[in-house]
Amino acid sequence: MFLVAAVFATFVALLTLVLLFMYWYMSLQELKGVNRKSVFITGCDTGFGNLLAKSLDRKGVRVFAGCLTEEGAAKLRSETSSRLLTVIVNISPSRHHTTGV
DSSP, X not given: OHHHHHHHHHHHHHHHHHHHHHHHXXXXXXXXXXXXXXXXXXXXXXXXXXXXXXXXXXXTOEEEEEESSHHHHHHHHHTSOTTEEEEEOOOSOOHHHHHOO
């Protein structure tokens, strides 16, 4: 039983090291020609969309950030460069989406 636990712990430690190395290596990669690229991201008020918008903005990509609220958009604008443009959008399902009206 001790041997199984030791092997498992070693596996987890090695996997963690590999994942950390991959994260470090990917963070060093540069995007070619990003100053000519644009992207539209939804859900930028919080969470993954917010993090992605900030990250791409730092890398020089022109970001159109879709936010649900004006408060979220204002906060994002205050934390990013002038390359990032916020847009208030609501992409949640509504009656019009489901009925085709």
